[in-house]
Amino acid sequence: MASTTALVDSPSAGHFCGGDDALEEELRRVGLEITRLEAARARLIAQAERSGVPQRHGFGSTTGWLIALSGDPHGVCRSRAHTARALVHMPRVRQAFAAGVLSEPRVRMLARTRDTDPDAFTRDEDLLVSHARALPASEFGIALAYWRRLADTEGHLRDADRAHRTRRLHASITWAGMVRVDGDLDPEGGATLLAALRSLTDPAQLDPDDDRTPTQRRADAPVEIARRHLDTPHRPAIGGQKPHLNLTVDVASLRGDPTGTCEIDPVGPVPPPVARRIACDATLTPILTHNDTPIAAGRATRIIPPALRRAVAARDRHCTRPGCTIPAAWCDAHHIIHWADGGATTLDNLTFLCRRHHRHAHTDHPRANAPPRQRE
Ligand SMILES: [Zn+2]
Ligand SMILES: [Zn+2]
Structure with a gap:
């Protein structure tokens, strides 16, 4: 911990003296320390909640107390409180988190997964922790989804229905004349969109002098899809006119x-x-x-x-x-x-x-x- 502080406070802060290998090693070490500190934070939150600190300080919920204490957004604080509460019942996860070998995002995913069926989670906790440590992020997410499906077949179907019901898309004009797009798609719709975007942003198809950044290419892709749709002759008319730019x-x-x-x-x-x-x-x-x-x-x-x-x-x-x-x-x-x-x-x-x-x-x-x- 002392050397982390020295690095941040050093007059040459931001510049690490050492070769590539040493820099990577330092980055891993800092990551490990951050994870351990996050585990310590979760322990303190659980302790505060258990002994009623938020209520003694006039807060109706641990989340509200954390917002006042940290200034972090509501969603972040609610998730921290939820994870801290779940960790009390997940001894194997807690142990790996405290040792810094299980990162905070994965602990959060495990805490949410436990909500599906706490008893089944306790039974399978060892297996889930070993998956969490061994699998890359995307595969771990899929492994958890399979576990949820086996643990709670009806709940899994309910989750899929809820995901479909809560799909949404907002597109609004900003004061700067840009159009802001924001939304959530259900798995099937999202995968369809991702496949369409990939077909227009595949690096293998790229013109070598294409100077757009990957983000810009992704922004251009739905616009191109929309243009091609507007160019098709059989699209429906609105107010007697085919919509167009x-x-x-x-x-x-x-x-x-x-x-x-x-x-x-x-x-x-x-x-x-x-x-x-x-x-x-x-x-x-x-x-x-x-x-x-x-x-x-x-x-x-x-x-x-x-x-x-x-x-x-x-x-x-x-x-x-x-x-x-x-x-x-x-x-x-x-x-x-x-x-x-x-x-x-x-x-x-x-x-x-x-x-x-x-x-x-x-x-x-x-x-x-x-x-x-x-x-x-
Ligand atoms: Zn061209
Ligand atoms: Zn022209």
Whole structure:
């Protein structure tokens, strides 16, 4: 313990002097000490609860007392209290935890598992501790799920029903114009999503010059899945219209004027270069306005007629950036000279680009696709 304190308090805190092996050894040693300290905390919490300390200090629950004492969030404190209480009845787990050989997250998992059937847990505690020590995290979780199923078949089914009932997804627009996504999926739905995400983020399929981080690739994957869904012809209509990405932009903005109307419904304003990229390959509905009030709307037409799009697809077959093999069906047709700058919508002026390379085309080479400096 003394040397841990010395490391943290040292003037060169944050810098460990020693080779890679010594650093790894030090990290293991610190981890072991942290686990032992967490075991000590659990013992103290159990002792305090047993002797009624929280109530003597005016708290209705051990969780409330821990929140006041530590400032840690409610969920963390509730879980600590629960684990401390369960450890009283799990002598083998308690022993391994105190020795630092069973980490706190695994002890927490075991404490939750014990709730399924405390008597069966006591019977199998030795076996469960040896699994906890030997198996990697994911396999240990699966082993516990199997144990729960054997210990309480009906309860396991109830858990599955509850997981399905409590599935949820929130998607909300933040003040910064981002869309925050948060939720819980049941095992079947979650596994389906993970399989779909994996199919779009598989490192083996990656373009070597793909500079996105794994987190960014994961963020792009559900967006790509949503785009492909919106591009399918047989999706249901809402309010008489097939849902799609809706951009309202005036002609001046498309030519680079930063002061005009340029927004994505319902998220809010976007910079004109983003509008230029979206408008490259879109369906256009001209709206006539008078003093900013719409007075008439024209017929919606695809900027690139389907037959021409098919011709570009037959020629390019996939994204035209070197080494990129994203198929044409998942690409945007990019105007080499933007139609807003007078570029023609013809085979010669169109090229297929995947979303990532289309973004690059409009950001990395702004001059190649920038509006002319002077227009008559
Ligand atoms: Zn484009
Ligand atoms: Zn590409």
